[in-house]
Amino acid sequence: MFLSILFTHKKSPVKIRENIFKIWDKKINLKNPLIKEKVLVATCYRVELYLIVEQNKKNVVIKEFLPESYLRYAQILSSPVLSFEHLVLVASGADSPAIGEPEVQGQVKKAYLEAKKKGWVGKYMTRAFEKALSVAKNIREEAEFQKGSYSIPRLVSIYLKELNEKKELKVLLIGTGEMGIAISRYLFQERIPFTIATKTKERAEFLKKHANLETIIYKEKFLSSLIKNFKAVVFATQCKKPLIYPKDLKKGEDPKIIIDLGFPENVSRDVKKCNWLIYHGIDDFKRVIEERIKEREEILYYAIFKAKNEAIKFEQWIKKEEKIKRILEFTDKKINEILNKNGEDFQNSIDKIKRFFLYPTLKSIRSGKSIEEIIEKWLEE
Numbered sequence: 001m002f003l004s005i006l007f008t009h010k011k012s013p014v015k016i017r018e019n020i021f022k023i024w025d026k027k028i029n030l031k032n033p034l035i036k037e038k039v040l041v042a043t044c045y046r047v048e049l050y051l052i053v054e055q056n057k058k059n060v061v062i063k064e065f066l067p068e069s070y071l072r073y074a075q076i077l078s079s080p081v082l083s084f085e086h087l088v089l090v091a092s093g094a095d096s097p098a099i100g101e102p103e104v105q106g107q108v109k110k111a112y113l114e115a116k117k118k119g120w121v122g123k124y125m126t127r128a129f130e131k132a133l134s135v136a137k138n139i140r141e142e143a144e145f146q147k148g149s150y151s152i153p154r155l156v157s158i159y160l161k162e163l164n165e166k167k168e169l170k171v172l173l174i175g176t177g178e179m180g181i182a183i184s185r186y187l188f189q190e191r192i193p194f195t196i197a198t199k200t201k202e203r204a205e206f207l208k209k210h211a212n213l214e215t216i217i218y219k220e221k222f223l224s225s226l227i228k229n230f231k232a233v234v235f236a237t238q239c240k241k242p243l244i245y246p247k248d249l250k251k252g253e254d255p256k257i258i259i260d261l262g263f264p265e266n267v268s269r270d271v272k273k274c275n276w277l278i279y280h281g282i283d284d285f286k287r288v289i290e291e292r293i294k295e296r297e298e299i300l301y302y303a304i305f306k307a308k309n310e311a312i313k314f315e316q317w318i319k320k321e322e323k324i325k326r327i328l329e330f331t332d333k334k335i336n337e338i339l340n341k342n343g344e345d346f347q348n349s350i351d352k353i354k355r356f357f358l359y360p361t362l363k364s365i366r367s368g369k370s371i372e373e374i375i376e377k378w379l380e381e
Contacts, residue, residue: 002124002318003053004077004086005066009045009097009286012073018264020070021047022240027065034061037125039115043107044152044179044263044282045096050083052124080318084128085304085311091136094303097286101151103182105140109133110178127317135310139303152261153179155285157186160232163257164192171195172227172255174218174243175236176203179261183236184213197226224248232257235266242268251276261285 007017021042028040028049037052053061058078066074077083089095091108112129115121121129163169171194173183180196187194197218198204204215218226223243227233233255235243244258245268257278260267265281272279 002080003051004083006075041111084314087132088307092139153182172230180236234259
């Protein structure tokens with residue numbers, strides 16, 4: 001059965017999402033006989049676990065993956081319709097604070113492909129994610145989400161552009177993942193001078209050669225010295241611990257602006273107490289975006305309508321697959337009964353027996369009648 005456990009910007013703050021990600025990042029790699037398929041999706045706004053679990057084992061799995069103290073921050077979906085509908089809305093960007101956020105589709109696809117590479121997905125998750133990504137793409141195109149959309153990278157570039165009009169900024173962008181690259185595109189479009197920092201020489205050379213970006217290689221222990229050369233620093237890495245603490249920042253020196261978009265947080269929370277500089281985290285930009293949601297409500301309604309319709313089709317597909325599974329199990333059972341009853345003489349006729357059952361099996365799949373009813377009548381005739 002389908003089971004989705006969701007921690008999103010709607011119910012859980014950044015710190016809660018970070019903590020649950022650390023828990024799940026370890027547990028997801030452990031083998032669990034109750035879990036048949038699994039995908040872990042983590043973006044700036046959400047940490048979500050999509051599972052196929054053994055029938056009637058939902059509560060056991062929830063208890064294992066969801067600490068009781070975190071229960072009030074989570075949303076649990078045990079219906080394939082609701083899980084698929086939510087996945088479509090996430091992948092399309094309709095469930096983000098920035099309606100139509102373009103980066104999230106790539107993040108969902110990456111999570112699915114990583115799970116597939118590790119052998120964590122089977123028939124159901126493959127169908128769910130590939131179909132959801134396809135529907136999400138159609139929604140984005142039909143609703144023209146990209147037109148005038150506001151994402152975190154877009155808002156950061158607008159914010160820095162406004163500051164740059166007052167005085168020339170020297171911006172350092174730390175991180176070359178999806179978030180970092182997305183921000184760099186907008187900064188480039190807005191003609192805001194910036195340097196992008198990466199840990200590896202190969203990545204720096206690639207960005208310089210193929211994207212014509214000014215790059216710099218950094219080591220974490222020297223980062224505090226590096227950032228003093230820039231008025232604004234944007235953090236967008238996936239480091240598991242903060243890169244900067246209050247002791248690394250001195251009053252009267254640069255940087256004057258710190259923007260932390262990392263997941264987990266790249267900047268120690270104590271930096272907020274440094275009243276001589278401006279600090280912004282992901283949730284600050286999220287609040288700005290939420291104010292603009294009303295402008296795009298009609299588009300959101302369309303996305304929800306489309307997702308609901310496709311979710312119903314997905315549920316119908318699951319019911320058909322489950323019916324076929326039951327039919328095949330029942331047919332195999334009947335074949336074994338015949339073999340056991342008639343002895344070894346029938347072993348050589350196994351193919352004939354299977355063909356004998358082919359007609360009632362197909363008839364059951366195509367009709368609404370049960371396989372038990374059709375086969376019993378078939379045997380009587």
